Amino acid sequence: MTPLSSLLETVIFWVILLGVFVTDGIFVRRHEGFKEKGKRKKELFSPLVLLAWLAAAILIGYAGIGVLPDWLFYPGEILFVVGYAFQIYSITLLGRYYSTLVEVQPDHKVIDSGPYRFIRHPNYLGQMVGAVGLGLALQSWVSLLVLLVIGGSFFAYRIRNEEAFLVAEMGGYADYMKRTKRLVPFIF
Numbered sequence: 001m002t003p004l005s006s007l008l009e010t011v012i013f014w015v016i017l018l019g020v021f022v023t024d025g026i027f028v029r030r031h032e033g034f035k036e037k038g039k040r041k042k043e044l045f046s047p048l049v050l051l052a053w054l055a056a057a058i059l060i061g062y063a064g065i066g067v068l069p070d071w072l073f074y075p076g077e078i079l080f081v082v083g084y085a086f087q088i089y090s091i092t093l094l095g096r097y098y099s100t101l102v103e104v105q106p107d108h109k110v111i112d113s114g115p116y117r118f119i120r121h122p123n124y125l126g127q128m129v130g131a132v133g134l135g136l137a138l139q140s141w142v143s144l145l146v147l148l149v150i151g152g153s154f155f156a157y158r159i160r161n162e163e164a165f166l167v168a169e170m171g172g173y174a175d176y177m178k179r180t181k182r183l184v185p186f187i188f
Contacts, residue, residue: 053150061138068139076136083130090122104169110176
């Protein structure tokens with residue numbers, strides 16, 4: 001990315017990036033948390049680490065390291081928006097059971113409708129698709145690699161902890177795991 005090919009693309013990039021993250025942040029805040037205290041597992045991975053990861057990928061893209069073809073900008077932007085729209089859709093299906101923390105409410109039920117019928121973590125899938133889109137929009141294979149490696153590591157860690165906690169604390173989750181697929185076979 002040589003800070004994006006034109007002023008128009010730079011404006012499009014930042015408007016979409018900020019728009020998606022503001023929308024996503026507002027949506028997550030509105031849908032996050034339980035009204036009742038449930039069982040909760042402390043998070044060990046700080047959101048600040050994820051922001052630093054995002055900033056590093058953007059800086060690498062703007063530095064022009066590992067340049068990809070300019071034409072990947074628009075498909076990247078589309079993937080970015082589609083990935084985060086899918087994340088929001090997945091969160092909507094969880095309803096009041098959604099939380100940014102790993103926790104279980106006393107009346108918590110396994111959600112197995114929509115994409116949850118086929119895959120256990122469509123929310124994370126949407127975020128990874130968005131990360132691929134962002135890497136392509138930055139037009140840098142190094143940014144794409146940073147986003148995939150750090151994002152993949154974060155989600156592998158999160159999924160492992162989340163599933164162990166849910167199996168231990170929520171009846172029916174182990175059966176649900178047998179009926180559905182992992183996010184990425186052999187990794188998550």
